[in-house]
Amino acid sequence: MNFCVAKKFLTCLPLSILLLTTPIPALALDVQSLIREVEQQYMGTSSHARTTMQVKTSHWERTLEMEAWSLGRDYFLIRILEPAKERDVATLKRYREVWNFLPKVDRVIKIPPSMMGGNWMGSHITNDDLVKANHIDEDYNLRLLEETATHYLIECMPKAEAAVIWGKIVYRVRKEPRVPEQVDYYDEEMVRVRETHFDDVQQIGERIVPLRLTVLPLEKPEETTVLQYHDLVYDLPLDETFFSLRSLKQR
Amino acid sequence: MLLTLAFRNLWRNRRRTLLTLSAMVVSAALLILALGVFSGMFKDMLASATEQYYGHLVIARPDYHQRRDLFAHLPDSIVDRLDLDKASEITGKSPRLRSFGLLSRPETSQPVELLGIIPDLERQVTSLQQQLTAGHYPTATERNGALIGQGLALKMRVKPGDELVYVTQAADGSIGNDLLIVSGIFATGDSRHDNNLVLAPLAWLQQVLALPGRIHEVAMVVAEPMNASQVADRLTKNLPENIEILDWGDLLPEMREVIAAYDVSRMIIVTILYLATGLGILNTFFMSVMERTREFGILMAQGMRPWTIRGLVLLETLLLGGIALTIGLLCGAIMTLYMQQVGIDLSGYITPVTYAGGTILPRLHAVFAAGNFLVPAGMLLLVSLVAGFLPANRAARLDPVVAVRDI
Numbered sequence: 103m104n105f106c107v108a109k110k111f112l113t114c115l116p117l118s119i120l121l122l123t124t125p126i127p128a129l130a131l132d133v134q135s136l137i138r139e140v141e142q143q144y145m146g147t148s149s150h151a152r153t154t155m156q157v158k159t160s161h162w163e164r165t166l167e168m169e170a171w172s173l174g175r176d177y178f179l180i181r182i183l184e185p186a187k188e189r190d191v192a193t194l195k196r197y198r199e200v201w202n203f204l205p206k207v208d209r210v211i212k213i214p215p216s217m218m219g220g221n222w223m224g225s226h227i228t229n230d231d232l233v234k235a236n237h238i239d240e241d242y243n244l245r246l247l248e249e250t251a252t253h254y255l256i257e258c259m260p261k262a263e264a265a266v267i268w269g270k271i272v273y274r275v276r277k278e279p280r281v282p283e284q285v286d287y288y289d290e291e292m293v294r295v296r297e298t299h300f301d302d303v304q305q306i307g308e309r310i311v312p313l314r315l316t317v318l319p320l321e322k323p324e325e326t327t328v329l330q331y332h333d334l335v336y337d338l339p340l341d342e343t344f345f346s347l348r349s350l351k352q353r
Numbered sequence: 354m355l356l357t358l359a360f361r362n363l364w365r366n367r368r369r370t371l372l373t374l375s376a377m378v379v380s381a382a383l384l385i386l387a388l389g390v391f392s393g394m395f396k397d398m399l400a401s402a403t404e405q406y407y408g409h410l411v412i413a414r415p416d417y418h419q420r421r422d423l424f425a426h427l428p429d430s431i432v433d434r435l436d437l438d439k440a441s442e443i444t445g446k447s448p449r450l451r452s453f454g455l456l457s458r459p460e461t462s463q464p465v466e467l468l469g470i471i472p473d474l475e476r477q478v479t480s481l482q483q484q485l486t487a488g489h490y491p492t493a494t495e496r497n498g499a500l501i502g503q504g505l506a507l508k509m510r511v512k513p514g515d516e517l518v519y520v521t522q523a524a525d526g527s528i529g530n531d532l533l534i535v536s537g538i539f540a541t542g543d544s545r546h547d548n549n550l551v552l553a554p555l556a557w558l559q560q561v562l563a564l565p566g567r568i569h570e571v572a573m574v575v576a577e578p579m580n581a582s583q584v585a586d587r588l589t590k591n592l593p594e595n596i597e598i599l600d601w602g603d604l605l606p607e608m609r610e611v612i613a614a615y616d617v618s619r620m621i622i623v624t625i626l627y628l629a630t631g632l633g634i635l636n637t638f639f640m641s642v643m644e645r646t647r648e649f650g651i652l653m654a655q656g657m658r659p660w661t662i663r664g665l666v667l668l669e670t671l672l673l674g675g676i677a678l679t680i681g682l683l684c685g686a687i688m689t690l691y692m693q694q695v696g697i698d699l700s701g702y703i704t705p706v707t708y709a710g711g712t713i714l715p716r717l718h719a720v721f722a723a724g725n726f727l728v729p730a731g732m733l734l735l736v737s738l739v740a741g742f743l744p745a746n747r748a749a750r751l752d753p754v755v756a757v758r759d760i
Binding site: 187191204206221 | 424455457459462463464518520522524525526527528530531532
């Protein structure tokens with residue numbers, strides 16, 4: 103009897119020490135809503151922007167000028183303005199589906215599941231990224247890995263039933279202002295294969311957001327994709343009908 | 354004299370000799386037929402693998418065969434610059450550009466492998482034009498006519514004349530896309546090709562991929578597929594350093610192994626069958642020698658050397674082997690000829706089977722190959738000699754004094 107109590111006490115001891123020494127705010131931190139907050143900060147309820155995407159690979163380099171609209175986390179439309187050869191090529195994301203409009207053949211093509219891992223517009227961003235990126239908190243179990251004076255490090259492990267391509271994602275979020283700084287992607291063998299950096303942090307209306315996104319595929323050190331936002335505007339009067347297949351084809 | 358004696362001795366017990374002879378004839382003839390049918394099956398398999406897709410020889414950048422790297426391309430002038438015509442064994446050569454992408458219709462999309470070809474040259478290498486189930490083979494005048502596999506056509510629900518959109522990543526980073534019109538639909542029996550392969554004009558694909566004047570490989574066929582690696586060795590000398598040539602054995606290592614395994618299994622089958630035949634011969638000649646103990650004793654008493662006795666018995670078995678061989682080869686050749694010309698159609702019972710990269714067609718069909726005759730023939734003579742050796746030895750070792758008293 104005595105022994106049992108002693109054992110119980112002993113097993114509880116490390117836990118109580120942990121409880122006493124861990125700062126209370128960190129325990130209260132809801133990682134789920136932190137990530138959602140960071141993501142929504144970025145997306146806004148709705149947004150419109152002009153973007154420049156510079157893609158560099160070992161074989162070619164190109165720069166795309168694009169115009170993008172978004173509504174919540176489920177609707178997204180982006181259209182190429184430059185170069186002239188690809189003008190009006192457009193991508194529409196609705197929930198978990200991605201459609202491409204190809205003006206040359208005047209056709210809308212739905213990206214099938216087998217091609218979701220393929221790259222988007224020749225960049226190092228995949229179709230899957232477009233679909234899944236804003237659903238991190240739904241597809242992954244989040245855990246605070248580390249907290250420093252300035253940053254949170256959050257580990258995202260895929261949920262058992264989630265159809266995702268990454269083995270692990272590690273988020274580095276700055277505390278003040280609360281913006282993402284770096285996201286590391288690990289493959290199923292837990293090898294870090296891609297890094298995404300966020301910088302050029304600016305105040306847009308009431309929001310503070312990074313305007314530049316750099317994607318570095320780590321197996322190909324010479325390759326990069328840089329996505330720069332210009333003229334970012336939030337909270338426009340957009341509704342779902344704007345993100346229809348018809349408007350995808352509209353010039 | 355000895356030969357005449359041996360020949361006469363053979364027919365002293367006509368029934369026994371004929372029975373042994375028929376066993377030898379039947380085993381040799383059936384063996385030749387079986388080997389011919391086997392060879393036919395392998396020829397079908399090799400032909401299906403090479404004539405449906407690869408060709409016998411392929412020139413490409415090193416590693417292209419493994420990695421299928423879009424950027425590992427060659428100038429299309431390589432076809433002329435190589436001066437391939439000097440190697441007269443080459444009966445066809447087709448420059449090709451390869452792309453992996455998405456074939457799309459309003460309702461469905463499928464990932465496909467698309468080969469950019471020049472129709473008139475490609476027909477010399479692959480035989481898809483003989484395997485059309487609908488439409489026609491693309492002609493040189495069609496700008497965007499496509500030949501697609503039957504499985505793919507079913508999944509996409511298209512028929513000749515229908516439009517398809519092909520989308521892929523072009524070599525300049527842009528989204529390469531253009532329309533294709535289905536010209537024809539092929540069915541090879543190999544599901545990998547029937548469900549996945551599209552042939553389209555080379556110039557069309559070069560434009561879609563932003564790779565004008567570039568190709569990935571030159572596929573070639575030679576008159577005698579089994580000599581492909583020798584032709585490859587000769588051509589390698591004329592090739593620039595960063596271009597390699599692969600023969601079908603390199604492209605389809607499983608197929609090369611299957612054929613090597615076949616050579617071994619052929620020897621095993623021949624050995625088993627002839628072991629049985631050999632025991633029959635052994636029995637016949639032991640009997641014949643035992644019956645003639647007294648006769649051999651008398652011959653030896655009269656001064657015939659043991660070596661001559663041994664030679665006589667061996668000559669008898671060899672003679673029997675020779676006769677069996679002649680009739681057996683003849684019968685085997687006739688049956689093989691029948692199977693080559695007519696064959697047996699099994700398509701009512703089995704469907705084509707894909708194995709080691711080739712397709713086994715549902716038919717029994719034989720081909721003539723020298724090895725299929727030489728191996729059974731040589732082995733039959735060898736078995737006759739070995740089976741004759743023991744009785745001959747026994748006869749030669751007889752003690753004439755004892756032997757003449759034998760009843």
